[in-house]
Amino acid sequence: MGRSSNRLYYKQNRLKQLRAFCSAAQTGSVSKAAERLYLSQPSVSLQIQALERELNVTLFERRGPKIHLTPDGRNLYELAQPLVHGIDALAETFAAESGRVTSGELAIAAGESTLLYLMPRLVKRFATEHPGIRIKLQNVTGRDGLAMLRADEVDLAVGSMIDTPDDISYHPIFTYDPVLITPLDHPLARKKPIKLEDVSPHGLILPPRHLSTWRVVDTVFHQHNLDYRVTLEAGGWEVVKKYVELGLGISIVTSICLTGAERLAVLPLDKYFPKRSYGAVLRRGKFLTPQARLFIEMMDPEFFNRGADAQAPAKRKQSGG
DNA sequence: TGAGCTTTTACACCTTCCTC
């Protein structure tokens, strides 16, 4: 090989360049990227400049102390991030393929209800099967969970989604039935079958208006030309259940939140309200760490046989929580 | 105007290739 020809050592060391670029894109700062990569700041800056020069594009818009991805930068990040993550996690991925993942970290974002009702048994099983893997649970709202997923701050999110953004893939795995809960001595407690018009006159206790539960209740009552009345707005299903027990109203909840220990009458409403699904929420194109793959496989052993981007995997579990 | 950040510059070290 002649010296002036296409030497590939150092020059065009794409991996280092892409690692620096991805890290800067994620942190929004060359300095923070350097800190994260245990390099000096100029080193990272030069890697990014070399990448821009060799690709003949501007990847970051520099405005003083702030850097922002350009459209070209965003495109490259979508392509590069899974590659860099894949190579950096090669050893763990290889170990996973050989069934030897025994350490590492798994970061999961989930909403409060998911953390309270769905995750405990999953986390317990995962921790038992993989005691060396440290699990990090982030209690977040749906919006914050998506932001963390997009920023690669978590490996995956677990929860329920109604509207799925284009860059996100949602894979429902568990489904739960909608139910009416009333105090034990409520007039509706022994009424079977329950009809929507039976519910209409009674005051409802619902989660806050901006949450999906209220939206679904509103839609269903309107579809049946029925009125409904909310007497109490309460955040969190534990709170809702408590106030229903106290006789302050009735509520429409998803059976996931029922443990069987409540002093409540539970009546099916699946004739009127849609079932609620819970599952894995992933960022499209994101590299899945071996730990994340293990967790997803534990939730749904057939998940990867259907292809990771399958949009409608078969449901695993029906109602009851 | 200073803080906080990035870029530029100079230099040392390391890796690879070529020549002998």
Place this chain on the structure above:
DNA sequence: GAGGAAGGTGTAAAAGCTCA
């Protein structure tokens, strides 16, 4: 295989830029 040359990668220090 050893030594020299070329070039890539790293750091420290200085300069430059933007924003509050």
